[in-house]
Amino acid sequence: xxxxxxxxxxxxxxxxxxxxxxxxxxxxxxxxxxxxxxxxxxxxxxxxxxxxxxxxxxxxxxxxxxxxxxxxxxxxxxxxxxxxxxxxxxxxxxxxxxxxxxxxxxxxxxxxxxxxxxxxxxxxxxxxxxxxxxxxxxxxxxxxxxxxxxxxxxxxxxxxxxxxxxxxxxxxxxxxxxxx
Amino acid sequence: xxxxxxxxxxxxxxxxxxxxxxxxxxxxxxxxxxxxxxxxxxxxxxxxxxxxxxxxxxxxxxxxxxxxxxxxxxxxxxxxxxxxxxxxxxxxxxxxxxxxxxxxxxxxxxxxxxxxxxxxxxxx
Numbered sequence: 001x002x003x004x005x006x007x008x009x010x011x012x013x014x015x016x017x018x019x020x021x022x023x024x025x026x027x028x029x030x031x032x033x034x035x036x037x038x039x040x041x042x043x044x045x046x047x048x049x050x051x052x053x054x055x056x057x058x059x060x061x062x063x064x065x066x067x068x069x070x071x072x073x074x075x076x077x078x079x080x081x082x083x084x085x086x087x088x089x090x091x092x093x094x095x096x097x098x099x100x101x102x103x104x105x106x107x108x109x110x111x112x113x114x115x116x117x118x119x120x121x122x123x124x125x126x127x128x129x130x131x132x133x134x135x136x137x138x139x140x141x142x143x144x145x146x147x148x149x150x151x152x153x154x155x156x157x158x159x160x161x162x163x164x165x166x167x168x169x170x171x172x173x174x175x176x177x178x179x180x
Numbered sequence: 181x182x183x184x185x186x187x188x189x190x191x192x193x194x195x196x197x198x199x200x201x202x203x204x205x206x207x208x209x210x211x212x213x214x215x216x217x218x219x220x221x222x223x224x225x226x227x228x229x230x231x232x233x234x235x236x237x238x239x240x241x242x243x244x245x246x247x248x249x250x251x252x253x254x255x256x257x258x259x260x261x262x263x264x265x266x267x268x269x270x271x272x273x274x275x276x277x278x279x280x281x282x283x284x285x286x287x288x289x290x291x292x293x294x295x296x297x298x299x300x301x302x303x304x
Binding site: 146160 | 187
C-alpha cells in the first residue's frame, strides 16, 4: 500500500518530502564535491535518503524525493538539462524501477543493503545505456564497465549499511509501512 | 555497533554474487581483444598471414635485408631487423588485436588482428 494522498494528509506529506528532498540535495552537493578518478564514479550519498524514504514511507515518496533531488540538485550545480542531468535522471529512473521490484523481496532475507546494491547497479546500467546510445556511441565504453561495476558494488554496500544504521538509530514516528 | 550484523542472509548472497560478477567483468578492462592472427606486410602488400597458434618463424626479404618475425602461441614479435634504430624490434611481443610494429626502413610491418578488435591501430 502506498501512502494515501487525501487532501488532509497532503500538507504533512509534502513538508516531509520537501525536507527529505532537501537532505538528498545537500548530499548530492557533497557528492559532487568529492573528487573522483572517473566522471560517473560517485558515492551516490543522496541515495541513502532515497532508500530511507523507501523503507519508511514507501515507493512513491521515494520517487518524489529522488526526482526532486535530481532536478533541484542539477539546478544548484548548474547542470540542469546538461548531459550530467540526463545521466542522473536516467540513473534515478532505472534505480527506482528496480527498487519498485526489490522492495517486494522477503524482508527477513533481504535488507537495505540488497536494495542499495540493486539500485546502484541499476543506476550504472541505466547511465551506461544512455551514455552508449547518446553521448559516446561506441562499444569501447563498455570496457569501463568493470570500473563502474566495482564502484557500484563498493558504494552500494556502504550506502546500504549506512541506511541500516540510520533506520536503527532513528526509529521514526508511525511509519506508513516498513516493508511490504 | 558491529556493521556486519546489519547484513541479512540475502544481502550476503547478493553482495557475494555482485562481487563475483564484478570480478568476472575485469578481464574486459585489461585484455579486451586478444589477437588471433598476425599480418605481415612488405612494401604495403600483405606478405603473409599466420594464425597465432603455434611457434614458427617468418623471414621477410626487405630491401635492406631479411627481417625475422617470430610467432608464438598468442603473440608475435619482430625478432631481428636490419633497420638502424630497431624500433620495431624493441617494441617486443605483440598480442592485442590492433597492435602493430613497423620496421619502416625495411618496409616491413607486423600487425595483430583479432575477431573483435577494440582499436584500429595500437603502437607505443
